Amino acid sequence: MVTSSALNAHHDAEGAAWLRLLMTPGLSRSAARRLLAKAGSAQQVWLLSDTDLRECVTQVQAQAFAALPPKWPEPVERLQQWLSTPAADCFHAMVPLGHAQYPEALLQTEDPPLLLFVQGPLSLQQSGQPWFPYPQSLAMVGSRNPSAQGIVNAREMAQALAQQGLCIVSGLALGIDAAAHEGALKASYSGTAPLTIAVVGTGLDQVYPRAHQALAGQIARNGLVISEYPLGSEPRPHHFPQRNRIISGLSQGTLVVEATLKSGSLITARLASEQGREVFAIPGSIHAPQAKGCHALLRQGAKLVETAADILEELQGIKQPVAPTHKAQAAINTEAKNPLIQALGHDPMTLETLSERTGWDAAQLQAQLMELELDGLVARLPGGFYQHITRS
Structure with missing residues (x-):
């Protein structure tokens, strides 16, 4: 390092x-x-x-x-200058893959970053404790154009969870991300772990969006700002979906507060599921576009959240990340052993028929079907039908 x-x-x-x-x-x-x-x-x-x-x-x-x-x-010269001149009360560091301070949770993912550039409070660096607090962390993501209720939900949920010692991980974006960071920063938790972590899609010598300069400074003094991109890296569209795997990978679970059906937050939720982490969603009005992404996740087996206690109860007892199985190997094992694949056969089938064949309830079926969809083994068809996809 x-x-x-x-x-x-x-x-x-x-x-x-x-x-x-x-x-x-x-x-x-x-x-x-x-x-x-x-x-x-x-x-x-x-x-x-x-x-x-x-x-x-x-x-x-x-x-x-x-x-x-x-x-x-x-x-190299830019990096050396940045490392040698941190902001007041903060440290700057570059943490390579395999270093003792590299997050163990990211090592359990399929595509860990080679490097992490880190900015955080001197007190955390001097504590001698790991900087990245898995398993006491939760990703919170959502729409960049949330409703007023969504902002309130994100702030209050983040504050309540941070009060209980969960670090809130998000992406410093407009909307739900910012509200989650702000809520966590209001917590009065007295532990040594960071209150919140911002995973950004630029080099750490700049802030995007510019409106979040002050918020980024607050996070650097009370949490961590991290990036896999070298100094000088400008915001590029492809950076943000890439950084989502880090947001989910650092966390025990991912909570989607509000999201449209095309929201990048659904990418984070999918990645969390692939990484063996929990997925949570807050329901909303059936008339609100910002709720449709959350409702889609709930139909696919995400856990419904109404209060902070719903998350704390679900995450209780998780001690280490679940190492993901490579998709190709997972597909082989799933097709050979999964009883749901056997029940599906090769024709389109409704949830009701699957329930009759397997004896499983709807919630259990939806959770299993979501995993099979992510592995590319099952397709969701119009009219509420599911079909097994045969792999060559």
Whole structure:
């Protein structure tokens, strides 16, 4: 790990090696992880032989690997400046994959970030405790254009949960995200864990949206602001769906407060389910577009939430993340062993017929069907029918 309090030649060299790995165009995270596994460290990656390199990456990736990232070494100089000049009462750090402070919960996901850039209070860094508080954390996400009631729900729910020691994880976006952060910051919880974590889609040397400059500063002094994107990274549309896997991955569960059917919050909920985490949703008016995404999640088996107690009861006793099974392997196991697949056969079937065949109630069926949908094994058809999708 490279921090504002630990700068020396070794850390500078290792930090630069990690940053180059992150910024090499065309080098995917999975390819980078293969290289790291082969070499043993970021610095050793750049000393791999051509033979070792060809075992880990494609020819196109190897060509990208041989070239320096654009404008190099400016990104290294920017990083060193940022690490050495944190804001008052805050620390700046770069945490690489595999470091002791790297979140264990993210290691249990299929696509963990190579690097996390972190800003937080000095008191947290000095406490000697892990910065990332899994299993005491909950992601809260929702619409960027929520109703007035949605804002109230997010703030009050976040404050009530933070009072009980849950860290609220969100994305610093307009609407529900901001309300969740604000509610958590109002809590009077006296523990050492951060009150809230903002996972952002830019470099940490800028704030998006600009209107949240003050809020980002509050979070940095009372929680954590983190990003997988290097300094200087501007907000790009594809950054935000990508960062959603970190929001859900850091948390025991994800609560969707309000969401339309096309909301990015549903991506976060899907990722949470794939990561083996709980999914919660707050119901709303049947006439409100902002409630339709939550209602869709509830139909798919998400747990209905009316009060903070509903979440606390559900999360009680969870001690560690559930490691996800790779989709391809999950599909093989599911098709071979899942009784619901056997009950479905190959023809479209209603929930009522499935209940008669399996003896399961509607809630249990919907939960199982949602998992099979996410694995691509079941399709939801018009008219309330479900059908098994045969994989080649």
